[in-house]
Amino acid sequence: xxxxxxxxxxxxxxxxxxxxxxxxxxxxxxxxxxxxxxxxxxxxxxxxxxxxxxxxxxxxxxxxxxxxxxxxxxxxxxxxxxxxxxxxxxxxxxxxxxxxxxxxxxxxxxxxxxxxxxxxxxxxxxxxxxxxxxxxxxxxxxxxxxxxxxxxxxxxxxxxxxxxxxxxxxxxxxxxxxxxxxxxxxxxxxxxxxxxxxxxxxxxxxxxxxxxxxxxxxxxxxxxxxxxxxxxxxxxxxxxxxxxxxxxxxxxxxxxxxxxxxxxxxxxxxxxxxxxxxxxxxxxxxxxxxxxxxxxxxxxxxxxxxxxxxxxxxxxxxxxxxxxxxxxxxxxxxx
Numbered sequence: 001x002x003x004x005x006x007x008x009x010x011x012x013x014x015x016x017x018x019x020x021x022x023x024x025x026x027x028x029x030x031x032x033x034x035x036x037x038x039x040x041x042x043x044x045x046x047x048x049x050x051x052x053x054x055x056x057x058x059x060x061x062x063x064x065x066x067x068x069x070x071x072x073x074x075x076x077x078x079x080x081x082x083x084x085x086x087x088x089x090x091x092x093x094x095x096x097x098x099x100x101x102x103x104x105x106x107x108x109x110x111x112x113x114x115x116x117x118x119x120x121x122x123x124x125x126x127x128x129x130x131x132x133x134x135x136x137x138x139x140x141x142x143x144x145x146x147x148x149x150x151x152x153x154x155x156x157x158x159x160x161x162x163x164x165x166x167x168x169x170x171x172x173x174x175x176x177x178x179x180x181x182x183x184x185x186x187x188x189x190x191x192x193x194x195x196x197x198x199x200x201x202x203x204x205x206x207x208x209x210x211x212x213x214x215x216x217x218x219x220x221x222x223x224x225x226x227x228x229x230x231x232x233x234x235x236x237x238x239x240x241x242x243x244x245x246x247x248x249x250x251x252x253x254x255x256x257x258x259x260x261x262x263x264x265x266x267x268x269x270x271x272x273x274x275x276x277x278x279x280x281x282x283x284x285x286x287x288x289x290x291x292x293x294x295x296x297x298x299x300x301x302x303x304x305x306x307x308x309x310x311x312x313x314x315x316x317x318x319x320x321x322x323x324x325x326x327x328x329x330x331x332x333x334x335x
Contacts (some may be wrong), residue, residue: 001204002094005072012172015172016169016170016172017080017084018084018087018134019169019172019174020169021076021080021084021087021088021091022091022174023165023169023174023176024072024076025072025073025076025091025092025095025176026091026094026095026176026177027165028068028069028072028073029095029177029182030096030177030182030185031065031068031069032062032065032069032099032119032123033099033102033109033182033186034182034185034186034189034196035061035065035107035188036062036119036120037109037186037189037190038058038061038062038189038190038193039058039059039061039062039116039119040110040113040116040190040192041065041117041193041197042054042055042193043055043058043060043113043115044196045193045194045197045198045203046197046201049201049203051201053142053143054143054197056139056140056141056142056143057141057143059115059139060138060141061136062116062119062121062242063136063137064138066119066122066123066126066128066136066137069123069126070122070126070129070133070135070291071133072192073092073126073127073129074084074129074132074133076129077129077130081130090244092127094176094335095127096124096127098178098179098182099120099123099124101179102179102182102183102186105179105183106188106287107183108183108186122134124137139286154257156169178324210293310329
């Protein structure tokens, strides 16, 4: 039978596993929807343009995300289906509900283009990963790849963001994103994608004919350049991730300051308690030590008096013997 400590350790381990399941499923869901949103925006923006060389790149990004999603769900199923099947099923149902909600929302994914519909159907199939490991084929890309130094910065910041999210998972503070939060982030990235395409292809921005439920306010500044690439589309997204990273760092600093303040308060209380105890001990000493000293001195005086009296009595007896020697001689005769 488990004792209390073992039971608490077991419960904490169960919560840790559940937090990890939530993280992988819902972060994957957010990534797929955001890339589908960017693909939809690319299709709309380049609809009337002759140069559609960037379209296969945007399509492949969404396809790769869906393929990774299949691997994640496949791994989660075979890792946790035996012991955590109920919780895993609930997470998948929530993810499916959020995904369908994004397809139905006015400011969500329209799901009318065949490319987008194929990826959406594939993602919904991924939720049943027990059917096996599957992958969508990538489209052929004609645009030549270009090295961009800012890609390295994006990778670094992206890694730090993931590290912070994993720390939240380990600390059991991770919160799965809601449909509203995902739609806000998706529309932010769609707006950035549109600005990048208009800037780099020298397009005229189309007027909005529909009203979204969520109004996304973003800075209109874009990165200069004559040729758009996969890296350039994501550059401004990188700035948002940096801002989020700075916010997280500030939050951590605030928590550290709060912890330090609490520690100082605890030290103050301990010192205050020590001073009170010391003062109380000093008060007791001042009150009782003089009395103890007085009793001790009285006892010593009595001992001295007894000793003096005994010496006087001995001296008196000796004087009597010297004064009456006959008495001593009589005693000897009798003997």
